[in-house]
Amino acid sequence: MAQIRIENVRKDFGTFTAVQSSTFTIEDGEFFMLLGPSGCGKTTTLRMMAGLELPTRGEIYIDGEEVGQKPASQRDIAFVFQMFALYPHMNVRANISYPLKSQGMKSGDVKNKVGEVAEILGITDILDRPVGGLSGGDRQRVALGRAIVRDPKAFFMDEPLGALDAEFREHMSEELRALHDRMGATTVYVTHDQLEAMQMGDKIVVMNHGVVEQFGVPQDIYDWPATRFVAEFIGSPPMNFLEFEGMIGTGGTEVRLNDVPMEVPQSREGANGKLTFGIRPEHVDFNDDAPYRGRVIATEYLGTTQIVTFETPNGLLKARVPSHEVVTNGQLIGLRFDPRTVTLFDAQHGKALRSQGNEGVFGHG
């Protein structure tokens, strides 16, 4: 088991830069998520950690040892591929024992070890089957078996649930998390699914266009996004952005939105000009006394809650409110925003302004 440190890692493919300059640390035993849309560089980052790609620049430390330019076979890590990549010409047992054979382990020990792993994963009964006829879930378990069988320093998983049915994915993600908690191994997991990332991860790195946008625990990333991209990518529906022109001084606690004063967490940096007022849909309340009003243009019923879309002087806004609130299209409703949860962004470059709320959250910017 090991700590993994990435320092200023960059990867170019010809003229295309897949990863610009990433720096973050994965602590020993963490379940770590690399999250981002497709093409953001998350898989490239993972493959560099695994040694399937060599970084153009920068250092990668696994367990304190710099391995950046070492081949995969010398890094003592395991990788679970999206398409499982089980060796099709071998049966389940041969697949799982393959990494042990490369270490020259005695066949008796291999047998015991494979039996042990099969027990953990509940696949003892299929050990002598060819991999061709297995269901998606069993293939996934065999792939995991091949990964955990030799107690590697770290597990790397590239969208391991991507090839499974939605129904089964839920089940498998619980199984994965349980397996991780049992083994306590450092795990790096790539996904584009923000829900999966929030659900399973101890920590998340959000990437976009080869740049690390934010790095932290799921709750911080959800509550205090470092950039507009993160605020938009995480949460469904995403954070609302109300565009306005105004100013806030260092220590300021108020901005004027369409001439209505809005309380915000005390600012730690001043800004002037085009700004964005960010508020999560669940932090919007209806209040008839509120001076800031919006016109209802759509409602979506979601069972216990509903999503109401408003037209406001500063753009569209979605609110998540209990289903029993009766709203009709065209209705004007007073809106109150929970002042403790507001994030202000500089509209120019999309970075969040530092405030009392997100203080200390941005390990990386």
Next chain:
Amino acid sequence: MSFSVTEPNKGTKWFAGVLVVGYALVTIAPLLWIIATGFKSPADSIAYPPKVVFEPSMEGYVNLFTERTRATDDMLEAAGEPTTWYEEIARDQGTVISGPSRYGERFLNSVIIGFGSTALCMILGTAAAYAFSRFRVPLKDDLLFFILSTRMMPPIAVAIPIFLMFRNLGLNDTHLGMILLYTGVNLSLSVWLLKGFIDEIPIEYEEAALIDGYTRFQAFYKVVLPQAATGIASTAIFCLIFAWNEYAFAVLLTSGTAQTAPPFIPTIIGVGGKDWPAVAAGATIFLVPVMVFTILLRKHLLRGITFGAVRK
């Protein structure tokens, strides 16, 4: 596998069946005729109208494998009773066996050269195809086109230069020379075919092997090769068939030690009259190795030809 969305109806199936059987008959008939001729007596083999029913004789095979001298009655008398069945057949023709013919050697040459060049072609072809498929090779597309372009003229068009080069290099009439020549001609085909097969093998398998602690060569050897077996087998059949049947270069470049069977078989005609049964016997035996090889690998061949047509 059906190419139509709807199941073919009875009439279509029947028509297709007739077509296939008809085609099979047309292609198999000459082969059957050759095999039958091998067992005819020389008289039956040139009988007109042609004989379909005949008394089988081993004369052709005996003549194929032996050198005989014509003998007078006195000489036959002096030679005493024939001790073997093949001697008896020779005596019946008024000849005595003076020794084995060269067919055996020529056949062995064909085996060495045919299988040797196929093996070499597979080794080089697989390695090159793997490199083209997996590595960033500078000028990859140009190189691939260049390789293919060697097939854009009939190989015999370069016969004279090759003849002169072989003479200067001392490769004329040597096994090595013929193996290199056939390998050279077949290599472009095998690189292209094998590249297609290797492209179809997901790279994740090798990456999984690398992660599992194997070197790239081990990954290639233990993971890629077994999965490329189908492609290698079908490509090998194509290469072997070419090298085995090649006639023009063999006539030009071999005469003695490295002569293959194809240029040798017609020369049988000259020995003691038009001995068609011996020629047919030579052709029949010549067919066997490729037939056996193809039948052994036919499962791969069928899968190989349709490989990649359907995503599994």
